[in-house]
Amino acid sequence: MAGSDVSEREERILSIIETARAKPARFKDDRITMAHGAGGKATQTLIEGLFVPAFASPELSALGDAGAVEVDGAELALTTDSFVVKPLRFPGGSIGELAVNGTVNDLAVSGARPLALTLSLVLEEGLPSETLRAEVEAIGAAAAAAGVHVVAGDTKVVERGHADGMYVCTTGLGRRDPRARLSPSGLRPGDRILVSGTIGEHGTAIMLARGELGLEADIVSDTRSLWPTVDAVLDAAGPDLRAMRDATRGGVASVLNELARASRVAMVVREADVPVSPEVAGAAELLGIDPLYVANEGRLVAFVAPEAAGAALHALQAVPGGEAAAEIGEVRTEPPGMVLVETAFGGRRVMDQLVGDPLPRIC
């Protein structure tokens, strides 16, 4: 971003934010709040301020979606997620399907082909067996669709009133794909920012399924395995694909902020180019939430060198369900660590990290 198109006042504001964000995150809260699980600023503080120092683990410090492990020459990736979504079933999916796809997708966007899953269940005493059976079948079907085996499992039961029916923890093992040369800190000015389809469907579907809004709209979750998408874009862009993230908790905005910070670059997003369905746009308007902050469970953000951006976009659009894939912005130099949005009306605003949790328990 050239200095000349930023007003003096905006420069001062950006400078203050930049200084604050350059500091290492410190975990100073007295108690855990819902925001610590929302994937935004509080989550980052917890990870960088507590977990990373305590575990002194180079794999964890890399802060990728999956940890890299090498065993006897095999280049592996490991990732884990707990799922606490409410309700357990929603239009387009359920907690079991989400647990498989969410973990498979963390491997995929790390450039690792998903191979195996483990499954750990915390069940609530009194859970109808049919509810459990339905989720076990959903897990089996999603694992088969994603080409992974469930190789180990565990079940615990807690008393009535806990665990909201069930919590599901899935861990995924993948093999690094030799085509992938990805790094969250490898973005360069000029790189293009692509999304793999319309955004915000999962989070919106969950909010509507809770029925708290008294709103009806035909929105289904986007939950799906992203490996076919990753496979296609790796083929098209190879080493020109700099980084990928699936845009789950905190949405596309959180992904952009994380990577802008990790790569010490700026990003500009052209709001008009962000693919949002009219239904999601309408629901988000009523909820007072920007779709860029809404969770997706089958959408990724890809950062691609300019010379490969066209081919990568074409590849994304050719994947079933990816017809609406789009280039939504690009990486700039200044101000480092910041994400700016150019609105349809020619204005510009900072798209900061999520503070608080506007959409709790969406995954």
Add this chain to the structure above:
Amino acid sequence: MAGSDVSEREERILSIIETARAKPARFKDDRITMAHGAGGKATQTLIEGLFVPAFASPELSALGDAGAVEVDGAELALTTDSFVVKPLRFPGGSIGELAVNGTVNDLAVSGARPLALTLSLVLEEGLPSETLRAEVEAIGAAAAAAGVHVVAGDTKVVERGHADGMYVCTTGLGRRDPRARLSPSGLRPGDRILVSGTIGEHGTAIMLARGELGLEADIVSDTRSLWPTVDAVLDAAGPDLRAMRDATRGGVASVLNELARASRVAMVVREADVPVSPEVAGAAELLGIDPLYVANEGRLVAFVAPEAAGAALHALQAVPGGEAAAEIGEVRTEPPGMVLVETAFGGRRVMDQLVGDPLPRIC
């Protein structure tokens, strides 16, 4: 067991039990109960009657403590566990330490050297940060002691009143040790049954820590990494080590029943030879529970060919904390799938699978 030392009545009873147990387990319960998480008969029904058929996974069907996966020639093992222990801290350990050791131990007894862990937390809104910090530090210390890195993590937060402070899910990746030739179905008549130390300490320590019994005794959990124990016994017995299990939920009795069933053999345990501390024996007496059914978190049961049993026992006793390791019985031919206990007074009884959950939430 020779037929001549079993009375006709006993023969008839054993025959009825044997017929019932030879049937494949079917999951027919209407609702989930605490027993489904207790590691006994109900848990087995859930695994064999629901999970194994739904996932159609050969790794899972093997029903080991860890699933075997081969990637690019590397022989790997994966295992997962959720921890829901109450209270979070207890004499000798805490949920975080337990989560590391429990998962490391499932790898170790599968003959896999633990390499890496993932950590997934479900936290309750309002949890004091100091409680979380203490567990994160316990996890870091236990991981360092066990020689594993935490390579990936996830945190979710649920509303107050759920998750009892925190639930912890750990998944472990290990490398198969070339010395190990283990199989839960590989036991042969004549094999000796060894335990790696005194039993029942963990479960008893948890029950006392809840303060519900109004009983005070100096019992601390046995939670520890079993890799040094496994390493020692692999060195001593090599291919003569047939199988190992850590005796967690359901205790030594559940391990024996599982393997007697998997190998279609009988087992006889000499009650007088089972190492139990006087404190645990006293508390178990008051609780009305047999220490053989009480959970351990740092004890294993090893099945060893007779010619290597002496060397294996010597190796177990030489590991710090294993001084009380003992040979407690042996594998027999008849009646297949059954575990019998010879009491100190010369009597004999069937030591069946656990039904119900006498000690809920102990891990």
